[in-house]
Amino acid sequence: MLASGPSPLSRTTNMTLPEKGTDWESLKREMEKRGANDVKWRDGKTAVYVFNAGPDVERVQKEAYALFQSENGLGPMAFPSLKRMEDEVVANGLALLHAPEGAAGNITSGGTDSITMAMKTARDFARAEKGVKGQVNIVLPYSAHPAFDKAAKVMEIEVRRVAVGADYLADVEAMAKAADDKTIMIAGSAPCFPYGLIDPIAKLGALAQARGLWLHVDACVGGYIAPFVRMNGGGIPPFDFEVAGVSSMSADLHKYGYCAKGASTVLFRSEALRAHMIFDSNDWPGGRMVTPTLAGTRPGGAIAAAWAVMNFLGVEGYRAKHAQVTDAREKIEAGVKALGFSVIGKPQLGLIAFTRNDIDCMAIWGKLFERGWFTSLTTEPKGLHLMLSPFHLQVADTYLADLAWAVDEVKAGTKGAAREARYS
Numbered sequence: 001m002l003a004s005g006p007s008p009l010s011r012t013t014n015m016t017l018p019e020k021g022t023d024w025e026s027l028k029r030e031m032e033k034r035g036a037n038d039v040k041w042r043d044g045k046t047a048v049y050v051f052n053a054g055p056d057v058e059r060v061q062k063e064a065y066a067l068f069q070s071e072n073g074l075g076p077m078a079f080p081s082l083k084r085m086e087d088e089v090v091a092n093g094l095a096l097l098h099a100p101e102g103a104a105g106n107i108t109s110g111g112t113d114s115i116t117m118a119m120k121t122a123r124d125f126a127r128a129e130k131g132v133k134g135q136v137n138i139v140l141p142y143s144a145h146p147a148f149d150k151a152a153k154v155m156e157i158e159v160r161r162v163a164v165g166a167d168y169l170a171d172v173e174a175m176a177k178a179a180d181d182k183t184i185m186i187a188g189s190a191p192c193f194p195y196g197l198i199d200p201i202a203k204l205g206a207l208a209q210a211r212g213l214w215l216h217v218d219a220c221v222g223g224y225i226a227p228f229v230r231m232n233g234g235g236i237p238p239f240d241f242e243v244a245g246v247s248s249m250s251a252d253l254h255k256y257g258y259c260a261k262g263a264s265t266v267l268f269r270s271e272a273l274r275a276h277m278i279f280d281s282n283d284w285p286g287g288r289m290v291t292p293t294l295a296g297t298r299p300g301g302a303i304a305a306a307w308a309v310m311n312f313l314g315v316e317g318y319r320a321k322h323a324q325v326t327d328a329r330e331k332i333e334a335g336v337k338a339l340g341f342s343v344i345g346k347p348q349l350g351l352i353a354f355t356r357n358d359i360d361c362m363a364i365w366g367k368l369f370e371r372g373w374f375t376s377l378t379t380e381p382k383g384l385h386l387m388l389s390p391f392h393l394q395v396a397d398t399y400l401a402d403l404a405w406a407v408d409e410v411k412a413g414t415k416g417a418a419r420e421a422r423y424s
């Protein structure tokens with residue numbers, strides 16, 4: 001990922017709440033003015049943070065969100081509509097990811113939330129069902145998402161990151177060595193964010209079964225694209241509940257599910273496993289509270305928009321949108337190779353990272369930024385990173401032309417980034 005521009009950690013103003021309110025039209029104008037300085041993602045030049053599935057999907061997200069924006073998923077008795085929509089979205093996810101009969105899951109607020117809940121569930125399962133006590137740990141490939149570390153910090157779980165192999169995939173033998181009787185979870189990614197590569201989940205599943213370990217597959221970015229790429233003929237290896245050793249998965253609706261932000265799914269092989277996620281408390285004067293995920297209040301808009309987008313697209317819609325992503329990736333893959341870059345591993349979905357060691361990729365990033373491109377980076381090795389949306393098929397040629405220009409500029413020693421940017 002990339003950190004540049006204003007720090008998210010410090011505040012930028014000492015303003016206080018105005019005494020008098022302002023009319024909405026003026027506020028709207030002000031907000032639009034502020035937005036004018038943001039990346040212009042609708043023009044296709046942003047390949048991180050945003051998924052651009054086109055104006056038709058954007059409209060469904062917005063209108064469905066607005067219809068249920070005040071409703072609260074915390075209250076299924078008050079809002080059976082949301083409960084039903086959540087159950088149907090989860091059922092869609094479970095079916096797409098080969099979950100067996102009796103599998104279960106929930107909508108969460110995002111991938112970090114899904115991973116946190118999966119870790120909490122695995123830990124409580126280990127304590128309750130296996131009698132594991134004391135300091136516990138999880139074992140991850142080095143390429144796994146920092147969300148695992150964030151959750152581990154909250155729960156005081158030790159994280160053991162294991163170097164990936166020469167192929168940039170999880171090194172299953174090394175992970176086997178790192179796991180012990182205090183390991184509550186091993187994980188693989190499908191795919192990992194930095195390289196866009198699917199870890200050898202079948203091998204991890206075999207390890208999990210042989211050693212009685214909980215295997216989580218982090219399909220946050222891949223869960224709602226990989227099944228459709230496979231239907232389109234892409235040779236996707238087994239990565240989901242089809243692999244017998246997989247206990248839980250995270251799959252983000254707000255990424256390649258093209259749903260509104262604030263929606264992910266956390267999925268479990270059985271209701272018995274999911275039971276360890278549920279919070280159930282009656283130790284206060286307000287009555288019993290039962291919640292599946294970390295959230296109390298759960299935004300109805302995010303649940304409703306996820307339901308609407310899934311049903312708007314259907315299998316055919318997803319296949320068509322994801323075919324555009326695949327075409328964009330293949331075009332860019334061929335193009336960057338022709339320009340002298342090497343692609344890291346063999347990406348199969350919508351993420352691609354590429355590198356070359358005769359030239360400073362950071363300087364190229366800066367040049368592309370000058371031309372309005374906002375993309376991500378990899379640090380090991382130093383490379384350029386793209387998270388592609390359907391719309392990128394329309395701008396792939398422009399990207400490649402600008403990349404060729406950037407390479408020439410950097411080779412000629414023209415001064416680099418117009419604005420400070422750094423690897424993070």
Ligand SMILES: *Cc1c(COP(=O)(O)O)cnc(C)c1O
Binds near residue numbers: 109
């Ligand atoms: C995006 C992502 C996450 C985290 O999801 P958020 O929705 O950003 O919290 C976790 N794992 C992978 C592989 C991801 O791409």
